[in-house]
Structures are given as structure tokens and as C-alpha cells.
Amino acid sequence: MRGSGVPGDPQSGQARSGRTRSGRDRSGRERDFRARRGAVTGARPRVAVVGAGITGLTAAFELLSALPGAEVTVLEAEPVAGGKIARHRADGYTVDLGPNGFLDNGADTRALADALGLGPRLRPAADAARERFLLRGGRLLPLPLGAASFAASPLLGPAAKARVLAEPLVRPAAGEETVHAFLTRRFGSRAAALLAAPLVHGVTSGDPWTTSLDAAFPRIRALERDRGGLLLAALRGRLLRAAGRAGPPPRLTGFADGGMRVLVDALTRRLGERLLTGRPVTALRPAPGPGGGWLVETAGHEPVRADHVVVTVPAPAAARLLAPRLPGPARILTGVRYAPVRVVSVGYRRRDLAVLPRGFGYLTVPPEPTRILGVVHASVVFPDCAPPDGVLLRAFAGGAEDPGFAELDADEAVAVAHRDVTALFGPAAGPEFRHDHVWPEAIPQYTPGHGARVRALLDAVAGVPGLHLAGAAYHGVAVNECVRDARRAASEVLTALRAAVPAPLSRGGAPGPRDDTPHHTPRPLPRHEEKQRDRHDPDPLRTDGTDRSGRRGR
Structure with missing residues (x-):
């Protein structure tokens, strides 16, 4: 990791000094x-x-x-380490070209950050980013966060809502399923048509009809197997949190003053x-x-x-x-196989937008007439990534279902993103900041x-x-x-x-070798059978930055 000013970097001169963090002669x-x-x-x-x-x-x-x-x-x-964890800075804007954070229920990444002395630079996503939206019928509709909002949501009709509420009565399946098949079986065809594409696009940019739920979303399968279904698991979690017996839901976490590149820079300095x-x-x-x-x-x-x-x-x-x-x-x-992903970032002055973006961002529900899979309201999630009077939006396009978007001319790709922004937020002029990046082999498809x-x-x-x-x-x-x-x-x-x-x-x-651990020691993990405990990050480009481009390592 390049970057400067990382507190607590006791190993930065280790190769020359010959001393460990504890000060013992090595x-x-x-x-x-x-x-x-x-x-x-x-x-x-x-x-x-x-x-x-x-x-x-x-x-x-x-x-x-x-x-x-x-x-x-x-x-x-x-020439530069980091894989998909990459960054572009210009005109007061800081753009994460890959993942912009990790979920804080992942002990491994937090432990890594702490071992690197980066704890003070960790920053959770802003409270204003808790709300998430689906783009449907040209409107941004909020995803329901509870029973009351679900009942009032226009995303599904009464019959489809009744079918969703019957989900706890559905018995677990014995074999592997695709994401679309799983959602259809548990929630019904209408809910699957609404949710399958956004769920998969937001994690792997893949095709919900061919993405394995068991491989790409093992935690969802575990909820069905161990908790009696997704609705019961969600209800149990809310009750436990209300009783003070469980912590808050996982929250996206990044790094102040530099985004996820801070983590890579610290690692490269240590090496x-x-x-x-x-x-x-x-x-x-x-x-x-x-x-x-x-x-x-x-x-x-x-x-x-x-x-x-x-x-x-x-x-x-x-x-x-x-x-x-x-x-x-x-x-x-x-x-x-790998899906290509194009990241188009556009920045506007707040005064040029008729409506300011709210929440984390949105994912598109097919067959919406746009090629954009989703947009992260980056300056809402992490306000320091834009100037005080700026708004930064990161649009994601391409993926397994539209690989041709990665072949567009850069000006055309920016125009597509700007057109969608204009329809939703009404800017009077083009963006003052723009950046276009293509990952030809972005995300492996499970x-x-x-x-x-x-x-x-x-x-x-x-x-x-x-x-x-x-x-x-x-x-x-x-x-x-x-x-x-x-x-x-x-x-x-x-x-x-x-x-x-x-x-x-x-x-x-x-x-013995087991004593050769002056500080941070890897936690032993099983060979293949380790359970995937963490939820997938909500950022549409899921590489948590490990490289999938065929050249940069992950």
C-alpha cells in the first residue's frame, strides 16, 4: 500500500533494522x-x-x-500492486475503482487492518447510506427495511406479498440451485423477478439464472438450512437486537482519506x-x-x-x-468465466442537481430501459470522497449479461451514465468530473x-x-x-x-517454528469446508479488490 501517514507502522523498516515489533533481536x-x-x-x-x-x-x-x-x-x-483495489483522484474527488469497503462483520479484514495499525483510519458508511433503492418504472423505490414498509411498498402487489409471507412454510431443497430458482421456490415468481437480478448484479455482476446460490451466497443457503428460512432469520435478528442480545446489522466500512487503497498501500509498505x-x-x-x-x-x-x-x-x-x-x-x-465490469464515475455540483441523491444507491430491475446495472451514491456513503459542494456517483455496467458495454467508447459510456443521472436527479449541465474505467475480467462467475x-x-x-x-x-x-x-x-x-x-x-x-510469531499470527482455517460467515459486500464490484483481470493478482 502506498499512501502516507498511516499510524503505527512498526515494521516499515524491518528489512533494514533486523528487529521485530517487540524489539527483540531477530x-x-x-x-x-x-x-x-x-x-x-x-x-x-x-x-x-x-x-x-x-x-x-x-x-x-x-x-x-x-x-x-x-x-x-x-x-x-x-506496475502497481493492489489488483481491483485501485483509486483515482482528481479535482477534489476520490474514486474507488473497485470495492469501496468491506462489511464489518468480517473478522479477518478488521484483524488485518488492526495489525497494520489502520484502526484509527477505519470509518463506517454514513448513517444516511442505510437506505437502498431499486430502479423500476423510472422511479427509485426504497427497499423495505421492516414489516410496515414492506406492507406499504409498491414493489409487489397483494398476492405477491402474501406469497412472500408464506416463505417460512417452504421446505428446504436438497440440491444445488441457481439464485433465480431459489428465490422462485421460496418467495414466488413475482418476487424472484423483482429481486434476483439486483441481488446478483450487486455482488457478482452475473446472470441470476446461471449463478449458483450455494457457491455465491452460501450464507443465504445456511439461513434456509439452519434458521427455517430467510424471514424467520430476519425476524429473529430484529428481536435479538431489540432485546440487546445481538449487535447491529453488518455495516460497510472503509478508510478515511484514501478509500480502500489505504489498505493496499499499508501492505505494500510492509512488504x-x-x-x-x-x-x-x-x-x-x-x-x-x-x-x-x-x-x-x-x-x-x-x-x-x-x-x-x-x-x-x-x-x-x-x-x-x-x-x-x-x-x-x-x-x-x-x-x-469472468464478467467484465465498467465503472463510470461522474461528479456534479450540488447546486446543479434538482434532486440530491439519498441512501447508498440503487440497483436496476429488468427490463428497465437502461444498461446501467446500478449506481452507488458514493458521496452519501463516504462524504469525504467529494468536495463539500460536490456529489459523486459511481455507475456500474456490463457484467455477464451485457459484456458489450465494456467495448463502448469512453465518451459514450459517460453519456449513458449522465443520461440516467439526468432522468433521476435532473442536472442542468454535464458532469464537472468524469472518470471511466474498464475491468475486462472483473469478477469470477460461480x-x-x-x-x-x-x-x-x-x-x-x-x-x-x-x-x-x-x-x-x-x-x-x-x-x-x-x-x-x-x-x-x-x-x-x-x-x-x-x-x-x-x-x-x-x-x-x-x-520451535510455532514460537516464531512476534505479533500477528494467522488464524488456522479449514482446507475447503470453512463456512462463509460474512455477508457479501453491497458494492456492485465485488472484488474486494482481489484481482480478477488476468494480470493483476487477486
Whole structure:
């Protein structure tokens, strides 16, 4: 992470000073670990991380936090790290080009921010952003937040509302379902027609008819299985909160003065010279000699030798690296499709708008005559992203159902966004600020069978010593999920390194590898079966910034 002024950055000079955060001399600890592991590899542990999106950066940070003496090298094809967590600043506006936050019920991202000393810079979305809307019939209609607002909402007629209220009587399904099929079964066809597209567009920009609910929204499936349905779960949560026995609903959280890029900048500073940008990895080869390991080849540079390689690039790039030696897993990765997303940001003076935007933003209900999937009222969510008299709107378009929007001329794309803004908020003139960005391979699409394919893929890779996969293509596309997957991969590497240390040596007087944790230690996570506890972030571009572009790592 680039950026400046991050409080509490005790590791920023760690590579030069040779001291840990606790102030203990590190050289003795490193020699001790090398002595123990030398019987196996003859050197201190070496790990290469391929890709410097949020997943790769987090994995590297976790490994260095647990093993400060390890040689960790992060290789990124692009000139700048961060993947989909990117930022544009101009004329007083700050635009997150990918995710603009994470939900605060995700312990992993919050723990990462705290470990980086970023706690004081965390900021929740403004209270004014709690309201959300659907665009239907040319009007912004609020999503009901309770029983009274649901009864009065014009989004559904009386018969459709009665069918929704019967949802607790619907029995759980046995097999996998698409999002549209699930909503139809539980709430009826009219509610599904209203909700399926906005739900999927707001998370994966995918097609509700082909998006697996079980893979993309496992928490919703868990509510059906464990809580008797979505309505009963929502009612139970409201009652518990009213009784003071449960906390508030999850809230979008970002970073002051810089947006989500603050997190990436802090990570890149911690990694320092270990992070090599402009280094596309071209091949992975088994290293010759008795020590084993891998040679990570990059264009125009000497190969990097590593005991373990953590591959965090998007599925297509990972498939190319695995194909020569693991054709089966590579075929699975090749089958993961990505949806393109275009982010068109426009800024206006408040005085130029007839109506000021309210709430978090809106998602479009088909067949509304617009190509915009949704709009985030960015300056309502985080007021510091626009000048005091400015209004910033981020429009998202393209996705799996309209990939051609990514091919439009930039002026045409901005004109589409401005036309929609004019219809809803009535600006008298064009935007004073505009920015257009295209992610050609933005978000992996979780189609039916995704979960089974991922389990088969990771089981196959688990049989290859020193090779690990992590990123948005596997267990979730939001920031929380990518950070959690990075910690899973880091935990795998640490477990393998500890297993390589001869038991008698690790039980001797010298501290074993498990003691090589001066501060932040990754929380062990299960291999595949970890439950997806977090809700998906409501930001339409769900990459919590892990790269899915095929070049930037996630």
C-alpha cells in the first residue's frame, strides 16, 4: 500500500533494522530456525507469492508476521500492486475503482487492518447510506427495511406479498440451485423477478439464472438450512437486537482519506523490497536437486527459487501456470468465466442537481430501459470522497449479461451514465468530473457445480508439495472472503513448514517454528469446508479488490 501517514507502522523498516515489533533481536531467531529446518532444505524458508492483489498481499503479510526470517517474494505483473483495489483522484474527488469497503462483520479484514495499525483510519458508511433503492418504472423505490414498509411498498402487489409471507412454510431443497430458482421456490415468481437480478448484479455482476446460490451466497443457503428460512432469520435478528442480545446489522466500512487503497498501500509498505512489480510470472517448474521446491520464472529476470508457491492470480492466469504439469486442475481453472465490469464515475455540483441523491444507491430491475446495472451514491456513503459542494456517483455496467458495454467508447459510456443521472436527479449541465474505467475480467462467475469443482481442484493441488491456490475464484469474491482465503493459504504454508522440521529438534531448548510469531499470527482455517460467515459486500464490484483481470493478482 502506498499512501502516507498511516499510524503505527512498526515494521516499515524491518528489512533494514533486523528487529521485530517487540524489539527483540531477530538474527538469533532466524539462525535458530535455519538450524532446525536446515536438515530438510539447508536454508531458511522461501515462499513466492504470485500476484499482488489483496489476496497475495495479505498472504505475504501473514507469512512474514508468523515467520519474520522467511524469504518471501511477491511477484506482480502490473506496475502497481493492489489488483481491483485501485483509486483515482482528481479535482477534489476520490474514486474507488473497485470495492469501496468491506462489511464489518468480517473478522479477518478488521484483524488485518488492526495489525497494520489502520484502526484509527477505519470509518463506517454514513448513517444516511442505510437506505437502498431499486430502479423500476423510472422511479427509485426504497427497499423495505421492516414489516410496515414492506406492507406499504409498491414493489409487489397483494398476492405477491402474501406469497412472500408464506416463505417460512417452504421446505428446504436438497440440491444445488441457481439464485433465480431459489428465490422462485421460496418467495414466488413475482418476487424472484423483482429481486434476483439486483441481488446478483450487486455482488457478482452475473446472470441470476446461471449463478449458483450455494457457491455465491452460501450464507443465504445456511439461513434456509439452519434458521427455517430467510424471514424467520430476519425476524429473529430484529428481536435479538431489540432485546440487546445481538449487535447491529453488518455495516460497510472503509478508510478515511484514501478509500480502500489505504489498505493496499499499508501492505505494500510492509512488504517493501519483497514486492516486485512489473514481473509477470511465465512458468512454474520443479526445482532441480535434492532440496526440491519450485523455480518461479519471470520474463527477463532470473527465476525465483521457493519451497512454497502461493498462486493468487485470477483463474485464467493460474490455469496457464498449472497446465504443463497439472492439466486436470488447469482445465477446472480454465472453466471459470469472468464478467467484465465498467465503472463510470461522474461528479456534479450540488447546486446543479434538482434532486440530491439519498441512501447508498440503487440497483436496476429488468427490463428497465437502461444498461446501467446500478449506481452507488458514493458521496452519501463516504462524504469525504467529494468536495463539500460536490456529489459523486459511481455507475456500474456490463457484467455477464451485457459484456458489450465494456467495448463502448469512453465518451459514450459517460453519456449513458449522465443520461440516467439526468432522468433521476435532473442536472442542468454535464458532469464537472468524469472518470471511466474498464475491468475486462472483473469478477469470477460461480455457476452450478462451482463448489464441487473447487473442492476437486484444491484436493488435487494439495497433493503437489509446495503449491497453493487462493483468491476470488474459489470461496468468495468480496474483500472479506479474499482476505480469509489468503489466511487459509498462509496457514497451509506454515503447517507444511512446521511439518518439515524434525520433531526432536523442534522440541529442544530452542524455540520451535510455532514460537516464531512476534505479533500477528494467522488464524488456522479449514482446507475447503470453512463456512462463509460474512455477508457479501453491497458494492456492485465485488472484488474486494482481489484481482480478477488476468494480470493483476487477486
